[in-house]
Amino acid sequence: xxxxxxxxxxxxxxxxxxxxxxxxxxxxxxxxxxxxxxxxxxxxxxxxxxxxxxxxxxxxxxxxxxxxxxxxxxxxxxxxxxxxxxxxxxxxxxxxxxxxxxxxxxxxxxxxxxxxxxxxxxxxxxxxxxxxxxxxxxxxxxxxxxxxxxxxxxxxxxxxxxxxxxxxxxxxxxxxxxxxxxxxxxxxxxxxxxxxxxxxxxxxxxxxxxxxxxxxxxxxxxxxxxxxxxxxxxxxxxxxxxxxxxxxxxxxxxxxxxxxxxxxxxxxxxxxxxxxxxxxxxxxxxxxxxxxxxxxxxxxxxxxxxxxxxxxxxxxxxxxxxx
Amino acid sequence: xxxxxxxxxxxxxxxxxxxxxxxxxxxxxxxxxxxxxxxxxxxxxxxxxxxxxxxxxxxxxxxxxxxxxxxxxxxxxxxxxxxxxxxxxxxxxxxxxxxxxxxxxxxxxxxxxxxxxxxxxxxxxxxxxxxxxxxxxxxxxxxxxxxxxxxxxxxxxxxxxxxxxxxxxxxxxxxxxxxxxxxxxxxxxxxxxxxxxxxxxxxxxxxxxxxxxxxxxxxxxxxxxxxxxxxxxxxxxxxxxxxxxxxxx
Numbered sequence: 001x002x003x004x005x006x007x008x009x010x011x012x013x014x015x016x017x018x019x020x021x022x023x024x025x026x027x028x029x030x031x032x033x034x035x036x037x038x039x040x041x042x043x044x045x046x047x048x049x050x051x052x053x054x055x056x057x058x059x060x061x062x063x064x065x066x067x068x069x070x071x072x073x074x075x076x077x078x079x080x081x082x083x084x085x086x087x088x089x090x091x092x093x094x095x096x097x098x099x100x101x102x103x104x105x106x107x108x109x110x111x112x113x114x115x116x117x118x119x120x121x122x123x124x125x126x127x128x129x130x131x132x133x134x135x136x137x138x139x140x141x142x143x144x145x146x147x148x149x150x151x152x153x154x155x156x157x158x159x160x161x162x163x164x165x166x167x168x169x170x171x172x173x174x175x176x177x178x179x180x181x182x183x184x185x186x187x188x189x190x191x192x193x194x195x196x197x198x199x200x201x202x203x204x205x206x207x208x209x210x211x212x213x214x215x216x217x218x219x220x221x222x223x224x225x226x227x228x229x230x231x232x233x234x235x236x237x238x239x240x241x242x243x244x245x246x247x248x249x250x251x252x253x254x255x256x257x258x259x260x261x262x263x264x265x266x267x268x269x270x271x272x273x274x275x276x277x278x279x280x281x282x283x284x285x286x287x288x289x290x291x292x293x294x295x296x297x298x299x300x301x302x303x304x305x306x307x308x309x310x311x312x313x314x315x316x317x318x319x320x321x322x323x
Numbered sequence: 324x325x326x327x328x329x330x331x332x333x334x335x336x337x338x339x340x341x342x343x344x345x346x347x348x349x350x351x352x353x354x355x356x357x358x359x360x361x362x363x364x365x366x367x368x369x370x371x372x373x374x375x376x377x378x379x380x381x382x383x384x385x386x387x388x389x390x391x392x393x394x395x396x397x398x399x400x401x402x403x404x405x406x407x408x409x410x411x412x413x414x415x416x417x418x419x420x421x422x423x424x425x426x427x428x429x430x431x432x433x434x435x436x437x438x439x440x441x442x443x444x445x446x447x448x449x450x451x452x453x454x455x456x457x458x459x460x461x462x463x464x465x466x467x468x469x470x471x472x473x474x475x476x477x478x479x480x481x482x483x484x485x486x487x488x489x490x491x492x493x494x495x496x497x498x499x500x501x502x503x504x505x506x507x508x509x510x511x512x513x514x515x516x517x518x519x520x521x522x523x524x525x526x527x528x529x530x531x532x533x534x535x536x537x538x539x540x541x542x543x544x545x546x547x548x549x550x551x552x553x554x555x556x557x558x559x560x561x562x563x564x565x566x567x568x569x570x571x572x
Contacts, residue, residue: 070418070421071569089426090424093422094424108339118419
């Protein structure tokens, strides 16, 4: 019956739903008379990973709570897969997977029991739920700890159990509040891989304080500041600029003679920003170039898009921006 | 959905040492006073038998015992219910329920059903003990059964009140103290009635009065309605409180 409902919905709203999975309009929220969200607008399409950035207290968690139906906004509307979250919450919430800042775990239950409970809570039949649990355990690397009590697990496993819970029912919209906080570097990598794999079928919103994480994972970044969206843009990998630094006494070469490099400008002593046609071609040519001349290559990397600068500009000088 | 939440609630209660300790202590205290009642009955048995229309063992032993059990519930039930919702709120697991496709009503009904399941075990323990009298005495089955009904209604009402306070406070201990205070207040409120005056408003509020009437075998709608109203009102307020978490105030 459930499946029938889902299919029916998909047919009704046709292709529009397939693209636009989440659409939030003009969300506001007050806390004790203080306005914490000022008209947030967000849209999320299938395949998008939206990085949600902002200083602490900017309203990130509040927004995520509202998007996942934990909190209701004072005004504004949210539609998820074509279902209005306030008018048809039961239908809309089937398509949401949410990992709050503190993973909502049952410490007295085993991982298997917990995930089974979560699957059933999302309306799955028993057999379906069992299958979903083993699948998500596999995805999140929880197979080995399935029969252990969650309370006895390390923080990394707890976080993974929290993520597994959010992905269990294959929701269209996955909302993750700081999914990599408290994990060790290996676990962070594993979680990032999981998120990357997700974005083919789902739309993901993730909040983070790690700007490089947003840069590598997200196709779009929204910076929230004082309850407003101060920045909401696609971030593309800049393949046409690189930063290099050499250890040498010789003066800077004629950059245009190197394959793939169009121009160069000096950033500081022996540190240059190069405009290139293709990153890989230019990188190979530069490596050869330095070897031929016996220079030491200190640094060679893509010129990261100026996300950090944007972040600092928007959120540090707030007195100028939002006085 | 209600069943899933109820199962989780009941297993979670049985996983903690709390439910087991409660069951053990309730069993111990109830058995102790039950034996004491029998002692007293044995002591006065001769005199009682000499009386015309003498009260039987059910009236002298079983009904007062159930009354004591009802009083014990004042302590036990607030402790059973105290962390039902406040614990979830503290651990952040309430978020899991809120972000899942379940309504506040389903959450409350599930929690309540889970608690009632655990309390049913306690109720059965209490119910079984008077049956031992059947070896040596004639038990008035009607009075025994209505005594059990009275006890169950009382427990169900207490559980609903306990759940309500559990929804209102983040700290389980505060929830327990509040429900204990309110429940014992309801139990004793009758004392506010001036002596000799009957059927006052306070007398109707008193859970003791309603319990005793049903326990003595007098079933009437007014008493049944009393417990029904407490349960319905508490459940409604609990769901209202959970809705209040999400809805803008």
